[in-house]
Amino acid sequence: MTSFLTHRARVHDAGLPLYRRHSALRTCLTEFAPYGLRATYHHLTVSAAMPRRLEADPAALGRAVEELHEARVLWLARAGEYDSQRRAEKRAGRRRPSVTPWWRVPPRESPDAAWRCDPFLHPPLNLPAYVRRQNALLDGAELPGCPACGEEGPAVPVPNAHGGIGLCRACARVLAGCPCGESHPFRATGRAGDGGWEGLWRRQHRAKEGGPNPHWPVEGGAARVGRLTVYGA
Numbered sequence: 001m002t003s004f005l006t007h008r009a010r011v012h013d014a015g016l017p018l019y020r021r022h023s024a025l026r027t028c029l030t031e032f033a034p035y036g037l038r039a040t041y042h043h044l045t046v047s048a049a050m051p052r053r054l055e056a057d058p059a060a061l062g063r064a065v066e067e068l069h070e071a072r073v074l075w076l077a078r079a080g081e082y083d084s085q086r087r088a089e090k091r092a093g094r095r096r097p098s099v100t101p102w103w104r105v106p107p108r109e110s111p112d113a114a115w116r117c118d119p120f121l122h123p124p125l126n127l128p129a130y131v132r133r134q135n136a137l138l139d140g141a142e143l144p145g146c147p148a149c150g151e152e153g154p155a156v157p158v159p160n161a162h163g164g165i166g167l168c169r170a171c172a173r174v175l176a177g178c179p180c181g182e183s184h185p186f187r188a189t190g191r192a193g194d195g196g197w198e199g200l201w202r203r204q205h206r207a208k209e210g211g212p213n214p215h216w217p218v219e220g221g222a223a224r225v226g227r228l229t230v231y232g233a
Contacts, residue, residue, distance in 0.1 A: 004031040004072065011065040018054045021061050028065055032072045034127055034134075036107075038119035038200060044068065045203050047126055051210040052203045071127035075103065078135045102134040109183050112148060114172035114228055117186040119200060121172040121224060123149035148173040156222050160184065160230040169222040184230045 010016060010024035026041070033040035044050065048064035051057050082101050089097070107116060115122045123130055130148070137147055145152040146168040155166030155175045165184075166176030178184055199205075205216045 004028055004069075007031075008065050008069055011061050014058070018058060018061075021058075022054060025061055025065055025068075028068055032068065032075065034071060034075070034130055035112075035122040036116045036119070038197060039115040039122040040068070040127070042119045042200055042205075043122055043127070045206055046212075049210055050203060050206060051208060052206045052213070053208045056209045067127050071131045074128055074131045074135065078131075078138070079103065082138075099138065101138055108185065111174035111177075112171075113174075113183070114167065114186045114225075118172070118224070118228065119197075120205075120220070121228075123171045123173075125149055146171065146173055146175060153222075156225045158226070158228055158230060165230065167225050167228065169225055172225045172228060178230075187229050187231050 007024040007027040011021050011028065013021065016024075025044075029037050029040055035043055044064040044067065047067060048060045049057065050060040050064060054061065079101070086097060107113060125133065133143065133148075133150070137143060144150065149168065149171045151168050151170035153169050156169045156172075157164050158167055160178060162178050162180045165174055165178050167173065168175055172186075174183075205213050207213050
């Protein structure tokens with residue numbers, strides 16, 4: 001049994017204290033997190049309707065880990081196919097892959113780097129839908145809109161020393177790269193109430209009994225994307 005499956009079982013184990021089941025979910029995220037650990041955790045707290053007080057809805061942990069598990073199964077199947085394809089290519093003398101699969105792109109070079117800077121920015125898709133979309137793109141499908149989320153609205157311009165880049169207004173994926181041709185890291189401007197990783201882990205953006213926290217600063221979409229800055233440019 002793999003580490004992911006072991007900890008998935010612990011998330012479902014009603015005999016364990018809730019804090020241990022919650023920690024098991026975090027361990028699952030260290031094994032597989034399509035949006036990056038923090039952004040994937042934020043996504044799951046919303047999609048599984050996870051309350052700030054886990055006692056109010058312990059089943060939310062199970063809903064979260066099952067969504068993650070379903071996406072991981074899809075990824076494992078495609079990763080297995082890719083590995084088989086690469087072995088065949090190497091036997092044919094093709095040492096360099098024709099394309100880098102989405103799960104092997106280095107974080108700094110990823111067009112999704114903003115999700116790691118600001119975990120509240122990530123696709124609105126559920127995780128299986130995101131993995132299916134990425135797998136389809138890897139297989140050569142031509143899908144409309146943002147490669148990550150399908151958003152078809154205009155990009156949000158973010159200026160830098162070279163003229164600027166264009167980010168998806170829904171998830172902040174880079175749609176128009178920097179004119180210099182290099183990838184640049186992002187920095188999120190301070191937002192009152194965001195609370196950093198500790199606040200995210202404690203689900204301060206969620207109400208105690210469920211639903212979104214009505215006192216949480218409301219800023220999303222293009223407004224939040226527009227507050228990103230590029231440094232090292």
